[in-house]
Amino acid sequence: MENRILGLHHITAIAGDAQRNFNFYTNIMGLRFLKRTVNFDDPGTYHFYFGDERGSAGTILTFFPWGQMQPGRRGPGQATEIGYAVPAGSLDFWMKRFEDKGITYNKPAEKFGERYLTFLDPDGLKLELTEVADDPRTPWTAPEVGADVATRGFHHITLTLSDVKATAAVLTDVFGYQLVGQHVNRFRYATDALGTANIVELVAAPGEGRGHVAGGSVHHVAFRVKDDATQMYFRDLLLKKGFQVTPQIDRNYFHAMYFREPGGVLFEIATDNPGFMVDEPLAELGTHLMLPAQYESQRAAIEAHLPVLS
Ligand code: ZN
Numbered sequence: 019m020e021n022r023i024l025g026l027h028h029i030t031a032i033a034g035d036a037q038r039n040f041n042f043y044t045n046i047m048g049l050r051f052l053k054r055t056v057n058f059d060d061p062g063t064y065h066f067y068f069g070d071e072r073g074s075a076g077t078i079l080t081f082f083p084w085g086q087m088q089p090g091r092r093g094p095g096q097a098t099e100i101g102y103a104v105p106a107g108s109l110d111f112w113m114k115r116f117e118d119k120g121i122t123y124n125k126p127a128e129k130f131g132e133r134y135l136t137f138l139d140p141d142g143l144k145l146e147l148t149e150v151a152d153d154p155r156t157p158w159t160a161p162e163v164g165a166d167v168a169t170r171g172f173h174h175i176t177l178t179l180s181d182v183k184a185t186a187a188v189l190t191d192v193f194g195y196q197l198v199g200q201h202v203n204r205f206r207y208a209t210d211a212l213g214t215a216n217i218v219e220l221v222a223a224p225g226e227g228r229g230h231v232a233g234g235s236v237h238h239v240a241f242r243v244k245d246d247a248t249q250m251y252f253r254d255l256l257l258k259k260g261f262q263v264t265p266q267i268d269r270n271y272f273h274a275m276y277f278r279e280p281g282g283v284l285f286e287i288a289t290d291n292p293g294f295m296v297d298e299p300l301a302e303l304g305t306h307l308m309l310p311a312q313y314e315s316q317r318a319a320i321e322a323h324l325p326v327l328s
Contacts, residue, residue, distance in 0.1 A: 021251040023193040025209060025216040026172045027242035027272065027288040028067075028078035029100055032090070033141050034233050036064050036083035036325045042140050043068045043079065046119055048163030051304035052294050054327070057082055058269065061313045062323050070158045070171060073271070073294035073303070075242040076215030077155070077171035082237065085325070089142050092178065093229030095282030097236035098221070099136065099176035100143070103150040103214065108167040109135055112147055115162075129201045142234035148173045155214055174206075174217035175239050177283050178229065182220040184280035189218055192255055193241065215242075228282070238276065240286035246273055252287050270310050271296060 033039040043049045043066075053067035063084055069077040079100065092098045104112065109126050116123040116137055123137035134148040150173065157168035179185055182205055189195040189207045195218060199206040203222040210216075231237065243249050249266065256263045256277055263277040272288040279285050297308050307324070309317055 021248050022211040022243075023195075023209060023252070023287075024212050024242040024244060025076055025214065026175060027075045027240040027286070028069075028080055029097070029172070029175060029239055030080040030082070030237045031100070031143050032087065032231070032233055032235050032237050033066075033081040033083040033139075033143075034085060034087045035140075036066070036085070037327060038140050039066065039081050039083045040327055043081075044160070045162075046115070046121065048158065048160035048168055049079070050158040052078070053271065053298075053304055053308060054306070055270070055308045055310070056313065056320060056324070058310055061309070061316070061320055064324060067271075067294070067304075070155065072300060074155070074171065075288075075290055083325075084233070087141075087233035090232035090235035091227075091230040092144065092235070094178050094180040094223050094226050096178055096229035096231060097175050097239050097283055098144060098178040098229070099146050099219075100236065101134075101146040101148055101172060101174040101176065101217070101219075102169040103153045103155075103171060103173040104147045104169055105153070105166060106149045106151045109133060109147060109149055111167040112137075129204070130199050130206055139234070143236070146173075146176075153214060170214070172215040174215075174219050175236075176204075176219040176221060177239075177281060178221045178223050178226075179281035179283075180222075180224055180226070180228075181281070182222045185220055185283070188279050188285075189220075192252070192259065238284035238286050240274070240288040242290065243287055244290050246289055246291070249273060249275060249287055249289055270308075 049068040052073045057065045066081045126135045153170040155170040195207040195209045198208045205220045207218045261277045267274045
């Protein structure tokens with residue numbers, strides 16, 4: 019039981035306008051704004067983090083809001099849907115909410131015996147709400163989104179692929195997932211290492227034109243490990259299997275390493291440590307512009323350049 023992938027850690031996507039992105043995920047979706055920082059590889063732009071109260075792995079959705087951004091195109095080689103778990107019976111609330119707020123959505127449907135609905139964020143990013151009867155996670159709530167309807171965190175991520183075989187092998191042979199269901203061309207994999215945020219769905223789309231990652235696209239999918247030693251175990255395992263894996267990179271709130279899975283999706287393995295309270299107390303998460311140490315001396319210039327958030 020030592021070295022296990024503990025489901026999803028975070029999912030990172032590309033947005034356009036920063037304020038619009040902030041408004042959607044806090045006001046409409048009712049997520050907690052966990053962290054306002056910059057893209058560590060491009061400190062002239064923001065990096066936003068949304069999730070539950072403390073930024074628990076499996077609830078963390080992050081964005082690079084890149085301003086004027088061409089929209090991407092969903093297709094093979096990409097993560098194409100971000101699935102959230104919501105309480106049983108809550109889809110009617112969400113449907114009405116999306117209707118009232120002018121959000122594009124599809125009527126509920128069913129797959130793998132679960133009721134779900136899909137919708138689009140303002141940049142065209144596709145999300146999904148799946149009703150789950152007994153998700154034990156404590157939700158973050160907002161004025162219009164109470165505990166009886168609030169998202170619990172991730173339910174699954176969907177990858178669309180020209181050929182699912184090699185990606186499936188990474189999930190089963192490296193990450194410890196198993197095939198648990200098939201619905202037409204959709205294959206559901208899950209790990210029994212934990213009970214939530216533990217599903218990856220692979221959609222086979224042979225012959226479709228490859229997707230283009232830009233505005234409204236998922237940038238990468240991060241899987242969770244408990245600590246640095248486990249991360250290094252997976253690094254060695256991936257290297258042995260011939261993958262090119264980055265060294266460990268310090269992202270302040272977790273330690274990251276990246277590799278591209280054979281289907282073309284950028285995967286990350288991220289640690290639980292040290293977490294979001296490393297530079298702000300729990301009650302103040304998301305209320306300051308946090309910069310990593312290497313950019314602190316340029317704070318005034320960076321602040322002047324970033325869009326004002328109200
Ligand atoms: Zn990441």
